[in-house]
Amino acid sequence: MARIELRDVTKRWGSYYAVEHLDLTIEDNAFVTLLGPSGCGKTTTLRMIAGLETPTEGRITIDGVPMFDSEMGINVPPNKRRVGFLFQNYALWPNMTVFQNIAFGLSNINESGAAVNDAGEVVRDETGKAPARKLTKEEIKRAVDRVSAIVKIGQFMDRYPSELSGGQQQRVAIARTLAPGPRVLFMDEPLSNLDAKLRLEMRSELQRLHLSTGSTFVYVTHDQMEAMTLATRICLIDNGVLQQYDEPLTVYNKPNNLFVADFVGNPAVNFIEASGTQDGNGALNLSILEDHKASFLPNGGLKIADWYAQDDKAQAEIKAKRDERAKQPGYVEKTNKDTVFNYNIARVVDNEEKRPAPTRQDFVLGVRPEFIKIDDSGAIEGEVFSAMPTGMETTVKIRVGNFLLTAVVFGGVVYKIGQKVRLSFSGDNIMLFSRENGRMIGNGTIQL
């Protein structure tokens, strides 16, 4: 129904860049989540697409029709964009009953050939030739009935919002948003005010809703789990800059950089600092965890030097583009500077001393907890630091020297604190990052 395109969209307040030169294409019928830490610009992005916030510059189109264009001076007001918006605290009108809340927007439709079909859906004449008309009372009733049936709030129609529970309010808000038949549905952290159990339930209902309405959904959240489970694509933003825009599993397994790797996944990924060189066979001989030796074999025979050459070229292009922007009149320097992500190495005792600047022989390995294998054949010896069994799985923190590694073991395994264990790294999805710039070099396998 709707394809959204953002080109070079920037929003800044003074010299603070909330969103910086964002390019994003949201395909029709997609379920895209905008994910990032709080204050990263994801809500601003959503509000700019909806028209509630005016970008500083750039271009936004919905279905090819420009909604905002700083060069052309176009800015279609939010009410003319035909979108739906679900607010974080629902924004139900407290002075109206549930029915009135849902019907209010419908009673206001006055568009060419507007009508409600037998199924209760609002239809319009897309050619624009039919005369504008208002919906009749029966039509409005039919449309309200349809959406209230979808979210199962039929029995609350005469109540006021204050007489409803949080979950019920949420459903009313969804019904109100769906009623006029928006082509896109924007949601701003819609589940964050619900308790954990209800949130899980609503999550699955939203997924069904996406399927049944066939609309494009854009969804803001800071909860990576919500993003992973719901989205067809995740758009990860940090400090106003797009970090990665991919399918959930790609984001999980092939994160663009240390920030993405760290942000996605729970329990968080293990970062292990490593340094060494690539030998003739393509294997990196690394020293890790103070006194352990490991060999990292990149998938697809990747040459580290080639990667750096390519990366340097790409970075030079980006820098050239940025320099050119800086020359343009009206350019404002970003005060909220972008920095290389300061990854956290888990240690028993934090002894953060000043270290020399990383060289191209310095790397960071990213190991997801499920790739750490605990069995007696493991090459590294450690000691159980803490163990948290949930029944379905057990999260174990293992101490190796001064370092802590987190592993997930499936099934109800009981570990004793202080118990000696041996571990190894399994699978070919171990990630290798450059410590110099934080970007991911590639996946591979580790042999100890």
Added chain:
Amino acid sequence: MTALASPKPSRFRRKMNSIWTYLSKPQNTILLALGIILTVTTIFPMVTIVRDTVRLHPGSVDTNANAADAQVEVMGETYTTYNWTNLFTDNITTRVGRERVTRSVASIYLWTPLLNSIFISIFACFGAILYGGVFAYLVTRTNLKLKKYLSSIFIFPYIMPQWTLAVMWQNLFNSNVVTGGNDGLLTSVFGVHMPLWWCQGIFPVSIVLALHYAPFAYILIGGIFRNMDANLEEAATILNTPRWKTFLRVTLPLVKPAILSTILLVFSSAMGSYPIPHYLKLNTLSTQYVGMSSNRAGQASILAVIMMLFGFLILIVNQRTTSGRKNFTTVTGKSGQTSVVNLRSGKYIVAVIFFITTLATGILPIILFAIETFLPNPGDYSFLTNGIAGHMTTKWWMTAENVTENGMYGQKGILFNSEIWNAFGGTLIVAVLCALCAGTIGTLIGYCVSKNRRSKWAAYVNNMAFLPYLMPSLAVGVAFFVFGSNVGIYNTFLLLVLAGTVKYIPFASRSALNSMMQLSGEIEEAAIIQDIPWWKRMTRIIIPIQKTSIISGYLLPFMTCLRELTLFMLLCGQGKIITTMLGYFDEMGLYAFSSGINLILIVVILLFNTLVNKLTGASLDAGIGGGK
């Protein structure tokens, strides 16, 4: 994608596009229009008053022979510097008894009244904060008895006309021997003669001002006490902090902003108060202005300019203090039960003390005014001493024809006096129109400013609307008097409504802004997204949700207008509105009439307050309490 291929429009076209986008938001258009209107209505009268200080006034001292050489002609108009030079440099010789004393003009017309004004303002601040603040603490944080009754009676002096307590003071303590005129209640019943300093001058003026503005302090400080998160104090208690230390280090700093804004508001209001020093015979800037406005008109304007400068000063201080870091948010929303200090048996004793004082300031004036209207002659309380009810009379109310005997001076009784009822009608017209204009404009300002929080223009409009609030009433009155005479609308309802609207917009804009700020922007955005037009969003969503505070925004200007004298007395003839009519009867010595008018005013105001409170839940204290 055809749009992509279209050529880049011209710079002019793009500019027009962006202006159109800006103006297509109603709040921007309204803000622009209101900003321009307010600038004109606020700044223009001020400019005219400054200009008035250098203008020639026919029949005034600046046209006398000495002043001829100080005149300059500019563009066909005659200007003079005489008013400034005479006021600040010349001396004047007066006869005091047999001696001739030479004093500078400034010391007589400027420094003495200025010092008096400053002194009573400072004392009024301290008195109001002490009395109102202590009461606020007792009502909100202790287990005082009779809280509900006391807190509603406590604000009576603020609702009632300013001069009520001053007149009551006169009626109680005056005596023919000490002050001249009629004997007051104390003298006629008990034969007690209070000393002159007690009856007139700085002492009673300060006390009466403090009592009048104490409710203000109570409402502002009490608002913070009431909403204060109890956890803040409990946290200190858990850390084993002594109670007095908790109060000094935690509680007091939190109410400091409220105390500061009380000081600023009381200071500027006391400075511009006319009736209280007038009745209690103290020479202040405002009485001095009125006293010299006919033969030293230009110099009187200089006094008004000085009063305005105080207003600006207060505005600047207000800006500094409210925007600073120490402006705490005390409303966290999570505060549960506020802890209550147990006064033990003190809860009865303190309640009785306040019961008596509020009785004296809130109920007694009404009773006294009522009695006055039944006395055969002013101050003749003989029915109290001889117990004969026949010594009372209803002639002040009931006389239906013109009679010159009985001390009626040809006036009909209050109930049949068309002049009084015409003036009363005039007051109602002014009050209703002022309330409608000020309430509507103030609400719109509150709405628009809350929608444009970051915009400098919005901040400017907000300040422009707030400025007259901090200007002494008399200075605003003078500005509009000079402005109105120049434009030729003196003694019209138009001028009264204009002045009243400008002066009272802040009441409405404050309460609207505060409540709009608490309304999440999403509530309206949810409607915008659904293409609901602006007027429908206002009438169906914003106004219904905020109706209480919006009604207070209309109620406050209305109430204040009913009892306003200082602002209006220069702008119209005496028969136009009821408060100036009251001054006329006072001058005539028809005290029973003025008491009767006072009584009617007070009863009407209290009735309206109760009615609106019962009907809508809005109340005066809630409105004032919303002040920044």
